[in-house]
Amino acid sequence: MKRALAAVTLLALTLPTLASAQSEPAEEESKFDPAHEWELQTWGPELKIGPIDMSLNKAVAYLLLGTVVSILIGIVLMRVKAGRDPNRRQALGETIYEVAQVQVAEQGLPTRAIGRWFPYVATLMIFIWTINMIGFIPLPLSDERWEIGGVEIPTLAIFAATSTLSVTLALAFMTFVFTHVEGIRENGAVKYFKSWIPDVPKVMLPLIVPLEILGQFMRLISLSIRLYANMLAGHILILTFIGLIFVLESLVISVLAIPAATIFYLFEVVIVVSIQAYIFAALSAIYIGSAIEPDH
Amino acid sequence: MLSSLSSFTFLAAAEDGADAGKAIALALGIGLGALGAGVGLGNIFGSMIQAVARQPELKGELTGIQWLGFALVEAVVFYGLLGGLLAYVLV
Numbered sequence: 001m002k003r004a005l006a007a008v009t010l011l012a013l014t015l016p017t018l019a020s021a022q023s024e025p026a027e028e029e030s031k032f033d034p035a036h037e038w039e040l041q042t043w044g045p046e047l048k049i050g051p052i053d054m055s056l057n058k059a060v061a062y063l064l065l066g067t068v069v070s071i072l073i074g075i076v077l078m079r080v081k082a083g084r085d086p087n088r089r090q091a092l093g094e095t096i097y098e099v100a101q102v103q104v105a106e107q108g109l110p111t112r113a114i115g116r117w118f119p120y121v122a123t124l125m126i127f128i129w130t131i132n133m134i135g136f137i138p139l140p141l142s143d144e145r146w147e148i149g150g151v152e153i154p155t156l157a158i159f160a161a162t163s164t165l166s167v168t169l170a171l172a173f174m175t176f177v178f179t180h181v182e183g184i185r186e187n188g189a190v191k192y193f194k195s196w197i198p199d200v201p202k203v204m205l206p207l208i209v210p211l212e213i214l215g216q217f218m219r220l221i222s223l224s225i226r227l228y229a230n231m232l233a234g235h236i237l238i239l240t241f242i243g244l245i246f247v248l249e250s251l252v253i254s255v256l257a258i259p260a261a262t263i264f265y266l267f268e269v270v271i272v273v274s275i276q277a278y279i280f281a282a283l284s285a286i287y288i289g290s291a292i293e294p295d296h
Numbered sequence: 297m298l299s300s301l302s303s304f305t306f307l308a309a310a311e312d313g314a315d316a317g318k319a320i321a322l323a324l325g326i327g328l329g330a331l332g333a334g335v336g337l338g339n340i341f342g343s344m345i346q347a348v349a350r351q352p353e354l355k356g357e358l359t360g361i362q363w364l365g366f367a368l369v370e371a372v373v374f375y376g377l378l379g380g381l382l383a384y385v386l387v
Contacts, residue, residue, distance in 0.1 A: 229374030279367040
């Protein structure tokens with residue numbers, strides 16, 4: 001199974017390389033730069049509602065696709081008629097549910113809040129896992145066009161919506177807002193904000209309190225940057241190794257570059273994608289849980 | 297391949313001096329960040345191995361904590377990477 005996965009990945013990464021190597025002379029003047037992948041071009045008409053840009057681009061398309069796929073995962077795996085001896089669909093669904101409950105929700109949330117916040121953290125986990133995973137499947141959703149038999153179709157590319165900062169920042173901002181809303185609702189505003197102040201001598205307070213307040217906002221930054229930079233670095237690594245072939249302009253390099261890219265690809269798909277989804281959901285649960293019960 | 301490599305070094309030498317400086321700074325920043333995270337990750341996995349060797353029955357509970365620590369430490373490299381990239385692009 002693992003070997004088959006490795007072989008398929010190797011092949012999948014080789015094919016587009018050969019194809020682009022053939023079409024290379026046409027675009028001689030454009031220098032290879034991995035950062036071009038993250039320049040989002042607007043597709044179709046610009047939709048602007050006041051200052052909010054609602055127009056479609058690559059990241060939005062990936063997000064929409066991720067939403068559809070994660071809804072499908074929920075319907076296909078969870079809405080199973082529970083039978084006496086579970087089939088594979090039900091078993092997989094139950095495994096996901098158990099990870100979401102035992103590893104994520106119960107780790108951070110107090111027992112009385114699990115009913116209310118389990119849906120949120122489980123959704124976060126499945127949604128982030130899905131968009132991370134879709135980001136590593138080559139899909140024809142890129143900004144570049146490729147001509148086959150007179151028809152222009154987008155080239156296959158890997159791009160994750162989570163490797164743009166605005167997406168992860170929006171996700172982290174939701175957790176940030178929910179944390180404080182829930183903290184104020186459960187404890188009352190005065191008691192909740194007082195719980196930020198730790199037990200230290202009075203002299204230290206002017207020094208500690210600004211740090212604690214800053215710490216609350218640092219959570220927002222660290223939560224979003226962690227996911228963003230992980231996915232960005234993974235994609236840049238793979239792109240850079242494949243891009244070496246074009247920077248050095250020789251196909252011989254591909255003997256080294258494609259296996260190296262494959263190793264990083266498998267590392268990202270097998271380990272990083274799942275861990276980042278788990279971490280984001282678990283930290284959200286821990287933050288919300290610590291706001292509900294500040295003494296712990 | 298040799299000729300292409302030499303042309304690559306030639307290209308690199310012809311680059312702007314400021315760009316080269318920024319590239320060195322970026323690589324140095326990530327390298328130092330990775331140094332710290334490497335020590336931290338070694339600590340986490342080393343402690344995990346010790347803990348499991350002493351009390352194998354706790355493995356299931358410890359695994360979650362281990363991966364949490366792994367991700368928290370690993371993120372440090374990426375703060376360095378992001379800071380470096382920001383400096384590289386913006387400055």
